[in-house]
Amino acid sequence: MASVAIAGLSKRFGTTTVLAPTDLSIEDGEFVVIVGPSGCGKSTLLRLIAGLEEPSTGSIAIGGRDVTHAAPADRGLAMVFQSYALYPHLTVAENIAFPLKVAKRPGADIAARVAAVAESLDLTTLLARRPGALSGGQRQRVSIARAIVREPQVLLLDEPLSNLDAELRVRMRHEFARLHARLATTMIYVTHDQLEAMTLANRIVVMSEGRIEQVGAPLDLYAAPATLHVARAIGSPGMNLMPAMIEEADADGVTVRLPDGHAVRASVAGAAGTTVMLGVRPEHLVPDAAGPFAGPVELFERLGPLSFAHLGARGAIGTVVAQLPGDRRVTLGETLAFGIAPDRVHLFGPDGRALPRLPA
Ligand SMILES: Nc1ncnc2c1ncn2[C@@H]1O[C@H](COP(=O)(O)OP(=O)(O)OP(=O)(O)O)[C@@H](O)[C@H]1O
Ligand SMILES: [Mg+2]
Numbered sequence: 001m002a003s004v005a006i007a008g009l010s011k012r013f014g015t016t017t018v019l020a021p022t023d024l025s026i027e028d029g030e031f032v033v034i035v036g037p038s039g040c041g042k043s044t045l046l047r048l049i050a051g052l053e054e055p056s057t058g059s060i061a062i063g064g065r066d067v068t069h070a071a072p073a074d075r076g077l078a079m080v081f082q083s084y085a086l087y088p089h090l091t092v093a094e095n096i097a098f099p100l101k102v103a104k105r106p107g108a109d110i111a112a113r114v115a116a117v118a119e120s121l122d123l124t125t126l127l128a129r130r131p132g133a134l135s136g137g138q139r140q141r142v143s144i145a146r147a148i149v150r151e152p153q154v155l156l157l158d159e160p161l162s163n164l165d166a167e168l169r170v171r172m173r174h175e176f177a178r179l180h181a182r183l184a185t186t187m188i189y190v191t192h193d194q195l196e197a198m199t200l201a202n203r204i205v206v207m208s209e210g211r212i213e214q215v216g217a218p219l220d221l222y223a224a225p226a227t228l229h230v231a232r233a234i235g236s237p238g239m240n241l242m243p244a245m246i247e248e249a250d251a252d253g254v255t256v257r258l259p260d261g262h263a264v265r266a267s268v269a270g271a272a273g274t275t276v277m278l279g280v281r282p283e284h285l286v287p288d289a290a291g292p293f294a295g296p297v298e299l300f301e302r303l304g305p306l307s308f309a310h311l312g313a314r315g316a317i318g319t320v321v322a323q324l325p326g327d328r329r330v331t332l333g334e335t336l337a338f339g340i341a342p343d344r345v346h347l348f349g350p351d352g353r354a355l356p357r358l359p360a
Contacts, residue, residue, distance in 0.1 A: 004060070006025070022058070031200055033203075042190045051075050080140075080144055095142055097149070120182065143160075203218075224354070241278070246272055264292050266278070284341070296312045297312075300330050322338050
């Protein structure tokens with residue numbers, strides 16, 4: 001286990017900056033999940049930490065030791081990739097043992113470590129098989145076993161579940177949570193899947209276009225996204241977002257006008273005349289016949305314990321998704337209307353940053 005401290009770390013390829021100077025401190029034993037759209041620099045950041053890329057500027061310390069220019073093998077970390085990269089001609093046991101063989105550990109030592117790791121990942125009965133005779137989830141477990149067999153201080157994972165089907169992803173997600181609880185290894189995990197981020201992370205790092213947008217505990221990012229990008233990245237179904245204009249500001253907040261003429265109150269500090277994006281989470285919409293968010297139900301998603309009503313788009317106001325109790329009956333085409341409490345409304349300014357909330 002070790003902390004990871006990144007200071008001023010950046011990466012250019014030629015004249016293209018793919019990672020702007022970045023600071024990030026990860027605590028010993030933390031599970032940090034990096035999310036963001038394709039091409040935003042997640043893998044680059046991970047590869048810099050691993051030592052697979054040379055930084056353009058900045059430094060990396062692992063466990064308090066500067067490893068900025070250390071070889072990958074001397075950083076005390078291991079990396080698991082999306083493609084399992086197992087050796088097809090070796091058995092599961094030989095694949096797991098491989099890093100220990102390379103490190104020239106004594107044979108008895110190797111056998112004991114392999115047995116222990118296989119046990120912890122439920123691979124004991126598969127040790128004699130070759131990768132070709134394993135399922136996708138079993139292969140991914142072998143690649144994790146191979147990564148942790150040397151007891152890395154930091155485990156880096158780049159979209160480790162993205163090749164697996166939906167059911168297996170959920171199972172493996174639970175295994176990662178258990179693995180982290182058991183090993184207490186510092187883990188840095190890259191994913192596209194915000195549900196993986198929400199459920200696994202101690203802290204989430206949201207990236208966009210080569211920069212860190214926000215770092216925080218999952219529920220803090222969910223409740224108070226600092227930017228439009230974070231609001232879009234966290235939550236499923238996502239936050240409803242629509243253009244609006246601040247019409248009036250007073251001590252309690254602002255009155256915002258939607259393109260269809262409806263007014264919405266928000267407990268937010270802002271100036272009259274500002275163009276904003278208004279954001280509301282589906283679960284914060286409350287039935288209100290005179291409410292500003294209204295429209296015919298175009299799609300009704302029944303999930304069992306709850307349902308989501310998709311209200312048809314009205315011009316600049318796109319589809320609005322509202323959460324309803326699971327036992328609520330709705331017919332397609334029926335018009336529903338919702339309101340929202342002022343302290344549940346998010347407003348994002350022209351620069352994409354959230355306008356400050358007013359204390360309740
Ligand atoms: N060797 C390279 N030379 C030039 N550009 C590169 C190189 N490697 C990556 N890039 C660019 O850097 C940017 C970030 O790439 P990176 O792989 O870090 O993104 P990512 O967030 O991991 O994306 P994905 O979710 O698709 O895996 C991309 O625009 C990519 O094209
Ligand atoms: Mg990537």
